[in-house]
Structure formats: structure tokens, C-alpha cells
Amino acid sequence: MLRALSISAVAAAAAIGVAFAAGEGGHVEDYPFSFDSPVGAYDMSAVQRGYQVYAEVCASCHAVEHLAYRHLGEEGGPFAAYMVRNHETGEEEMVVRKPEHGGRFVDVTENPYVRAIAQAATISDIDPNTGQPVDRPGRISDKFLPPFPNEIAARAGNGGAYPPDLSVIVLARHGGADYVRALLLGYTMEMDGDLLVNTAFPGGRIAMPPPLTDGRVTYSDGTEATVEQQANDVATFLQWAADPHMEQRKRTGLVVLAFLAVLSGLLYLAYKQVWRGESH
Numbered sequence: 001m002l003r004a005l006s007i008s009a010v011a012a013a014a015a016i017g018v019a020f021a022a023g024e025g026g027h028v029e030d031y032p033f034s035f036d037s038p039v040g041a042y043d044m045s046a047v048q049r050g051y052q053v054y055a056e057v058c059a060s061c062h063a064v065e066h067l068a069y070r071h072l073g074e075e076g077g078p079f080a081a082y083m084v085r086n087h088e089t090g091e092e093e094m095v096v097r098k099p100e101h102g103g104r105f106v107d108v109t110e111n112p113y114v115r116a117i118a119q120a121a122t123i124s125d126i127d128p129n130t131g132q133p134v135d136r137p138g139r140i141s142d143k144f145l146p147p148f149p150n151e152i153a154a155r156a157g158n159g160g161a162y163p164p165d166l167s168v169i170v171l172a173r174h175g176g177a178d179y180v181r182a183l184l185l186g187y188t189m190e191m192d193g194d195l196l197v198n199t200a201f202p203g204g205r206i207a208m209p210p211p212l213t214d215g216r217v218t219y220s221d222g223t224e225a226t227v228e229q230q231a232n233d234v235a236t237f238l239q240w241a242a243d244p245h246m247e248q249r250k251r252t253g254l255v256v257l258a259f260l261a262v263l264s265g266l267l268y269l270a271y272k273q274v275w276r277g278e279s280h
């Protein structure tokens, strides 16, 4: 009896194992992103490239409703600009990368890169003088333009499936950036009805067509745009979008830890001093 039970338990376990192997999804590889460790920072070049992937590929289906254009140019953002002095010419020039030393942060209202990105969007607005609907170029204070006006239109454009907002997707899904990366790399060539088999998507079948192919974007920094490179970069961008102040937060955390360590040391010395000569 007992033996029969244990045999059937082993058989059941094996069957579950086979079901997983057959592609039930949920397989997410742990990838060593630069921001993973308690002192890790964003790789800003990756955030910039990831923005390009989002803007040129994902933005046709997915909104990022929490992001405004100005966020790109704020300190800690991928297009934050700084004035630095060129040692050879003595002239001040603008760079889109935090210099190692010095450099004066360019207020985002003066940032030409962010202005250009915002102005490329066409925003539907109300003319303040006539009250009539008008289209105008985007301003840096505008939120990123969503691809669809509402959920019904988004579903209608995607065969009934809803492309979720991506601004906090890494916080909303178990595995975070690792999950987004694995999802983009998890396509098999198989179909199941209208759905595509994906090893990372819970349930293993997804309505999103594989968005990336090799060379889908052309990176301006010359990085080769393999599917994996684009997946790493857009996952990094989405992590930044969901948590733009991470670096500041980690720095504050370290200062607090250092303070507590010193305080503990002082308290210990005070304790020794107070109880000196007492037996207890």
C-alpha cells in the first residue's frame, strides 16, 4: 500500500515536471544588471539605448503614463545635460552625460535634447483663445503620448489583448527587469491557436507578437543591436522609469548605515565607561 502510494507520488511529480518542461511559462533567468547590488547604479548608456527601443518599438502599443518628457532630462535621467569646459579650447560645451568632476547641470527647460524629443510628439489640446480642439507640438511638461486614447481602442488594435502600461511594469511583475528581459527573449517559434508560445510568460502563451529582431533599431552609439542587447537595454530603461531616484536612495541608505555604525560604536564605548569597575 505504502509502496504503491510512494510510486504514484513519484509518477505525479514526474508528470508535473514534464508539464513544466513542455512550456508552461514562468521561466525567468537571473541576469546581472548593473543596478542589482545594494550599491549598483544605472548604466546610463543602456538607459539611453533602452529609451530608443521603447520609443521606436514598444511605444506603438504600450503607454508609459507616469513619465513626462522632462523626466528624461532631470538629474539622474538618461538625457540630463551638463556644461563642461573643454580643456583644449577653453570653451564651455554641453554633454549628455554626468562628467566625472564638476560640470554644471543644465536645467531641463534649457535642455535641447529633451525639447526636441517633446516637440516631435503631436498633442491634442484645446486652444486657450478659441476653445477649439487643436494639435500642437509637445512641451517638456507633457506626459509621454500614449499610442491609444483608451483601453477599448488598445484592445481593438491588438486582437482583444491589452498591452499594459509599462511605466511601473518592473514593480508590478515578479522578477522585475529580469522578467521583462526574459519575456522578450522567451519566444519559441511555436504558435498555439492565435497565441505565441513564450517560456517566460506565466501560462506560456502570449498575445504580443515578438517585438524585437536583430537590428530592429540602429543605435546612435554604435552598439550592435542584437535581440538580447535590445532586451537588456529596454529592461534597464523600464527599471529606470519605475524607479528614477534609485541611486539617490541607495546613497542615502549608505549614509544612514554609516551613521548607525558610528553611533553603535559610541554607545558601546559609553556603556563600557559607565559600567567600568562594576561587576555584573
Ligand code: HEC
Binding pocket: 053, 054, 057, 058, 059, 060, 061, 062, 158, 161, 162, 163, 164, 166, 169, 173, 180, 183, 184, 205, 206, 207, 208, 209, 211, 212, 234
Ligand atoms: C504590436 C503591439 C505590441 C508591441 C510593439 C509591443 N507589445 Fe508588449 N504587449 C502587447 C500585448 C497585446 C500584450 C498583452 C499580451 C497578453 O496579455 O497576452 C503585451 C504585453 C507586454 C508585457 C506584459 C506581460 C505581462 O506580464 O502581462 C510586457 C512587459 C511587454 N508587453 C513589453 C513590451 C516591450 C518591452 C516592448 C518593446 C520592445 C513591447 N512590449 C512591444 C503588444 C505589444
